[in-house]
Amino acid sequence: MKKVLVLTSGGIDSTTLLYHHVKGGDEVQAITFDYGQRHKKEIEFAQLNAVALGVPFTSVGASFLAAILSGSSQTDPLVPVPEGHYSEESMKATVVPNRNMILLSIAIGAAIAKKLDYVAYAAHAGDHAIYPDCRPEFAKAMGAVARKCDWRPITLLRPFVKMSKAWIIGHGKELGVDYSKTWSCYAGGSLHCGRCGTCVERILSFKEAKIEDPTTYQDPEFAKQYDK
Amino acid sequence: MKKVLVLTSGGIDSTTLLYHHVKGGDEVQAITFDYGQRHKKEIEFAQLNAVALGVPFTSVGASFLAAILSGSSQTDPLVPVPEGHYSEESMKATVVPNRNMILLSIAIGAAIAKKLDYVAYAAHAGDHAIYPDCRPEFAKAMGAVARKCDWRPITLLRPFVKMSKAWIIGHGKELGVDYSKTWSCYAGGSLHCGRCGTCVERILSFKEAKIEDPTTYQDPEFAKQYDK
Numbered sequence: 342m343k344k345v346l347v348l349t350s351g352g353i354d355s356t357t358l359l360y361h362h363v364k365g366g367d368e369v370q371a372i373t374f375d376y377g378q379r380h381k382k383e384i385e386f387a388q389l390n391a392v393a394l395g396v397p398f399t400s401v402g403a404s405f406l407a408a409i410l411s412g413s414s415q416t417d418p419l420v421p422v423p424e425g426h427y428s429e430e431s432m433k434a435t436v437v438p439n440r441n442m443i444l445l446s447i448a449i450g451a452a453i454a455k456k457l458d459y460v461a462y463a464a465h466a467g468d469h470a471i472y473p474d475c476r477p478e479f480a481k482a483m484g485a486v487a488r489k490c491d492w493r494p495i496t497l498l499r500p501f502v503k504m505s506k507a508w509i510i511g512h513g514k515e516l517g518v519d520y521s522k523t524w525s526c527y528a529g530g531s532l533h534c535g536r537c538g539t540c541v542e543r544i545l546s547f548k549e550a551k552i553e554d555p556t557t558y559q560d561p562e563f564a565k566q567y568d569k
Numbered sequence: 570m571k572k573v574l575v576l577t578s579g580g581i582d583s584t585t586l587l588y589h590h591v592k593g594g595d596e597v598q599a600i601t602f603d604y605g606q607r608h609k610k611e612i613e614f615a616q617l618n619a620v621a622l623g624v625p626f627t628s629v630g631a632s633f634l635a636a637i638l639s640g641s642s643q644t645d646p647l648v649p650v651p652e653g654h655y656s657e658e659s660m661k662a663t664v665v666p667n668r669n670m671i672l673l674s675i676a677i678g679a680a681i682a683k684k685l686d687y688v689a690y691a692a693h694a695g696d697h698a699i700y701p702d703c704r705p706e707f708a709k710a711m712g713a714v715a716r717k718c719d720w721r722p723i724t725l726l727r728p729f730v731k732m733s734k735a736w737i738i739g740h741g742k743e744l745g746v747d748y749s750k751t752w753s754c755y756a757g758g759s760l761h762c763g764r765c766g767t768c769v770e771r772i773l774s775f776k777e778a779k780i781e782d783p784t785t786y787q788d789p790e791f792a793k794q795y796d797k
Contacts, residue, residue, distance in 0.1 A: 450667030
């Protein structure tokens with residue numbers, strides 16, 4: 342049994358990760374971040390899943406980051422959300438500068454304060470093409486820092502790092518995850534838009550996993566052009 | 570000429586660092602953090618020095634860290650500030666868990682957003698005995714992360730890392746620093762207390778540097794027992 346702080350965002354990957362550690366018998370706490378996203382849906386779903394599992398949940402009000410880290414579509418309402426496939430160059434606009442290092446650093450600090458030994462996050466095989474701070478080199482370097490930053494060494498866990506999102510969905514279904522209680526869309530509407538990079542990825546991943554997608558999309562047709 | 574973001578706290582080391590880069594001809598911006606310290610004096614002095622030097626100044630409201638990272642005397646009013654010499658075991662109570670990684674991570678993100686290339690901080694030779702996150706191994710590991718976290722690699726600078734605080738004071742006097750416009754004390758009174766670890770270190774460092782200390786201490790005698 343490990344003492345694990347799980348970073349949750351209310352999306353498919355991190356919700357599955359939360360179930361993975363809880364159902365695996367670990368002593369789990371959850372932490373999520375409000376860093377000035379367009380909407381709070383993902384945070385609400387993060388909390389909902391933690392509460393359903395009986396996991397202590399901390400929401401960190403880090404919205405000040407929006408002011409500091411300007412120029413990203415996820416925090417600046419003047420930058421339009423790019424549409425299309427996730428791996429396209431335009432997706433660079435969705436990057437909050439150094440987001441992963443900042444969130445992991447705070448999570449590591451929280452794990453030290455809560456006397457936990459592990460911080461787990463839902464990096465997966467589909468991530469690293471796009472974001473530098475999703476690549477293995479970055480994760481390895483962060484792992485080294487986490488072992489040196491305090492008298493209490495913290496170990497970073499990425500159990501899904503070699504898995505596809507489709508694999509994660511299949512794993513989550515076995516663990517009992519209800520994916521209608523997860524949120525992916527960047528656009529901030531009341532439904533998943535079906536057109537932004539993360540919606541397109543969500544649609545294609547359920548299809549690849551051969552598992553029924555419980556999500557209602559505003560535009561369920563758009564993603565089909567990327568289904569090869 | 571480097572494009573440098575300097576972490577300033579309003580203390581001796583980081584104020585000297587700000588002067589060091591400005592007087593050295595670099596393009597400088599300054600960033601400071603309010604992470605729930607007992608008082609705001611150090612932040613006021615950080616701003617005052619930046620404004621005096623004509624340096625763009627960002628104060629990051631990160632007081633939410635006080636709620637997350639509980640159990641430290643610097644953020645929890647129920648934990649007494651330890652008195653005595655800085656290197657004593659009791660000083661561990663002044664640690665905010667993972668503070669340096671969190672602040673550096675945010676500074677690196679801000680440097681990326683501001684299109685700067687360097688983040689400089691005032692680590693010095695007197696630091697590393699006490700805090701794990703002031704040790705060279707930690708700094709080296711953080712430097713590696715900073716080069717990998719974004720398309721824009723950020724280089725961490727620690728120009729004072731082999732220098733004593735007494736050396737820093739001498740260097741600062743040559744650069745024109747007014748040390749009456751710096752703040753060290755942890756205790757939160759209207760004067761420097763003269764009894765906490767950082768006050769004792771301040772008093773002894775001016776003495777070692779053979780430079781007149783412009784500070785008024787509430788208890789100017791206490792530190793003498795540590796003057797060997």
